[in-house]
Amino acid sequence: MNIIVCIKQVIDPEAPPTSFKIDAATNRVVLPADIPPVIDPYSEYALEAALKLKDTHGGKITAISLGNNLLREVIKKPLSMGADELILLEDEAFTDGDSWSTAYALALAIKKIDEYDMILCGRQSADRDAGQVGPGIAEILGLPGITLAHKIDISGDKALVERVSDDGYEIIETTLPAMITISNEIGEPRYPTIRGIMAAKKKEPTVWKPADIGIEPSRVGDAGRRSRLVKLLKPVYEGKCEIIDGETPEEAAVNLAERLRQEKLL
């Protein structure tokens, strides 16, 4: 089983909201200086799904990441968790892309890797929250695609995938190769092992530039966008909270119930 996992580097989604700032002039997020980026948690679930498959079926896991200035101590985490190979699409030109340019470049890189049975992505990324890159890769490569998987089994030359649905889940059979996006219900990603960390230290990622994957300059990064960002704002909640007091917590509770009755909310 040869599995390709798409892994993104993102700003830490669990950093305190107060550290999150936007530069209004450029419509960009100001990276918090003191909080290092992390591997996109959703990508990590995808990697965990790949590792689970490797545990039972063996094979090779290739992690692939697109970006610029990817921090080696961050982006090598997949290697320390058990991935065999790391490919970076790393270049200034890859910046400021959208779902289109990202999926297109990743698809060309995956074509170049050539040997794969499965491509795994996160259900969405922690910064864009789009959920488009996986289906986009499937469409570009002409592969069957299943989103929001929480379990994958292999039977013969097919995969049985459990997909989270609005009211439960559905079991879908697909031919391979296929693209599958992974949801958090797959289970917590494993911690890197000491052995994994040592192995990752020794292993250098392969870096590919746009020319290495034969991408036309008009389709890379910002140039390849098909959507345009008009504005980026911090949400404002104008709600003023009325704090209900009381001599004791119990009394406050009674006052709250009465206040809600007044408002016809009870």
Add this chain to the structure above:
Amino acid sequence: MAEYKGIMVLAETAEGGLANIARELLGCGRKLASDLGEELSAVILGDNVAGLAQGVIAYGADKVYIADNPLFKDYRAESYTDAMEVIIKQVMPRILLLGQTSTGRDLAPRLAFRLGTSATTDCIELAIDADSKQLLQTKPVYGGNAIATFTSDCYPQIATVRPKVYSPLEPDNSRQGEITAIDTKPESTAIRTKVIEKVSRIKEGVRLEDAAVVVAGGRGISSAEGFKQLEELACLLRGAIGATRPPCDNGWVQNSAQIGLTGKIIAPEFYMAIALSGSSQHISGCSGARNIIAINKDAEANIFNIARFGIVGDWKKVLPAFTEKARELLAE
């Protein structure tokens, strides 16, 4: 791009009828269509769905395109993308709206890449730019820490809309519309995926997404027993139980109770937020609630920034007294 005209919505079905999201999209689409002075059309894909067309018109569509085929019984990315491609190339809508549902979130990007256009998923606001007539698509990003507005120069402009953001119109059964059957000529051999089984986890009682009252607990509840107390209040208020992620991860409550970015998105009348801090990822799923009532021992907790009423205190002391008083008031 003068040839692209009108708004189209994909009207999903549920249990043989129109899905709630279909009515919401028609409500939203109707408004955009009036702003543009153009038509609103709807597509119904499914098996044995012809009977739904009139209802779609009653909820606001001017035209309905029906692709009725046993192959469309279950949603599958390939068959639906193929069919929508045929319909869109024929009708050429300026804007296509889908729901942010398990179908829409899968189909929208697939279709956008097929057609060479862009899509924006999980929109919470849609508007028409007065000058360019382009669709302004607003959605939460960075886990709810920011709100982004996108547009595109590519057509059709595709967006998925979050459930419960738009309200359906009052149905008008006297509305007239045009119904067209479209044979998209699907080929079963071209489809490489097969739905083997559908498993519904909905238990008896109120569906979390539809509940008018939700009683939610966070990490501070600290046990399954704690959630029993929340359940008591939920039961009394005929509501559903919700939770942040930690209680689900810890097994204090079932996973399907999770509210937020990676859980359910809800918009109840009454949201009781107990011992949860109000992380952006959680708020993302409940900011549509009309009235948020927070109980938290930390006066600085972010939940108080979006709550309408709140108590600063220990839920273990507050909740039983509140439930008791509520029971008394409701019995009057």
